[in-house]
Amino acid sequence: MSSWTWFHRLASPPSFFRLADRLAPWLGWIALALLAYGWINGLFFAPEDYQQKDAYRIIYVHVPAAALSLSLYVGMAVAGFVALVWRMKLAESALIAIAPVGASFTALALVTGMLWGKPMWGAYWVWDARLTSELVLLFLYFGVIGLWQAFEDPRAAARACALLAVVGVINVPIVKYSVDWWNSLHQGSTILKMGKPSITAAMAWPLFASVIGSYLFAGYVILRRLQNELLQREAGTAWVRELMGKSRV
Amino acid sequence: MGGYGLYVWGSFGCGLAVLAWNALSPRLARRALMRQMTESE
Numbered sequence: 001m002s003s004w005t006w007f008h009r010l011a012s013p014p015s016f017f018r019l020a021d022r023l024a025p026w027l028g029w030i031a032l033a034l035l036a037y038g039w040i041n042g043l044f045f046a047p048e049d050y051q052q053k054d055a056y057r058i059i060y061v062h063v064p065a066a067a068l069s070l071s072l073y074v075g076m077a078v079a080g081f082v083a084l085v086w087r088m089k090l091a092e093s094a095l096i097a098i099a100p101v102g103a104s105f106t107a108l109a110l111v112t113g114m115l116w117g118k119p120m121w122g123a124y125w126v127w128d129a130r131l132t133s134e135l136v137l138l139f140l141y142f143g144v145i146g147l148w149q150a151f152e153d154p155r156a157a158a159r160a161c162a163l164l165a166v167v168g169v170i171n172v173p174i175v176k177y178s179v180d181w182w183n184s185l186h187q188g189s190t191i192l193k194m195g196k197p198s199i200t201a202a203m204a205w206p207l208f209a210s211v212i213g214s215y216l217f218a219g220y221v222i223l224r225r226l227q228n229e230l231l232q233r234e235a236g237t238a239w240v241r242e243l244m245g246k247s248r249v
Numbered sequence: 250m251g252g253y254g255l256y257v258w259g260s261f262g263c264g265l266a267v268l269a270w271n272a273l274s275p276r277l278a279r280r281a282l283m284r285q286m287t288e289s290e
Contacts, residue, residue, distance in 0.1 A: 028272075035268070039261065039264075043257075043261065048251070053251045053252075053253065054250040054251040054252075054253045054254075054257060055251075055253040055256060055257065057250075057257050057260075058256060058257055058260040060261075061260045061261055061263070061264035062260065065264070065267075100274075101271060104267050104270060104271060105267065107267070108263055108264060108267045111260075111263050112260040112263060112264070115256045115259050115260045115263075116256065116260070118256060119253055119256050217268065217271070217272075218271075221271045221272065221275060224275035224276070224279070225275045225278075227275075227279070228275055228278050228279055228282060231279075231282055231283075231286070232282060235286050235289075240286070244283065244286060244287065247283065
């Protein structure tokens with residue numbers, strides 16, 4: 001039993017709040033450095049593509065956003081599952097903290113995809129499997145955010161959101177494998193596939209930096225949002241009062 | 250950007266906007282929350 005005490009301590013709002021306070025600045029600054037490296041090199045120093053010329057540079061925004069849109073949904077669904085099964089408050093707060101971040105990166109993936117589609121495919125939008133399922137993903141995020149705002153009682157709201165998040169996770173493999181299952185205008189996965197990547201190092205390093213930087217950035221934002229959720233839920237408790245006392249000094 | 254400037258810069262601009270919104274909104278929310286909690290005390 002004693003091996004679980006660390007878990008209970010971590011899941012308690014005041015200790016998680018303090019841990020997030022220590023962790024968040026590191027995540028934020030490393031994310032900023034990686035993103036600056038990735039985007040500046042992607043924009044100005046990576047060689048141009050032999051087919052797409054400079055238009056391919058959109059990849060440095062599009063791929064990290066698209067990868068995050070799926071990963072964050074899975075994270076949200078896992079938090080939802082934990083919230084449903086163990087009624088853990090921290091998981092409920094995590095679910096709510098992730099949703100707006102996920103929605104914003106899903107919207108970014110869609111918009112940059114449109115800006116890439118116009119010059120390459122000749123159309124901003126086509127109703128094909130990849131694009132449509134990604135749009136459904138955005139609506140799932142909106143659904144979770146809307147449900148959260150529709151309930152007065154935060155615990156009831158969290159249960160409803162968790163249920164939607166868990167059921168909606170079925171859309172994630174559909175987005176991911178849509179390019180293999182159906183004929184799609186969208187290209188298949190070429191960069192993050194196993195084995196030899198089909199991209200030269202001068203293009204690949206800025207891309208990897210952008211992807212990892214975006215993940216760390218999302219981690220930073222989620223920690224900060226989670227802290228706010230905890231403060232709101234625990235308002236009036238001893239640890240929040242103590243914290244406010246310190247911040248006023 | 251070889252004629253693709255609008256699309257490339259547009260994408261990076263949207264990317265920056267999303268980063269900025271994500272970085273700023275929890276900060277503003279925290280400030281509002283702290284003010285609200287101090288008033289209700």
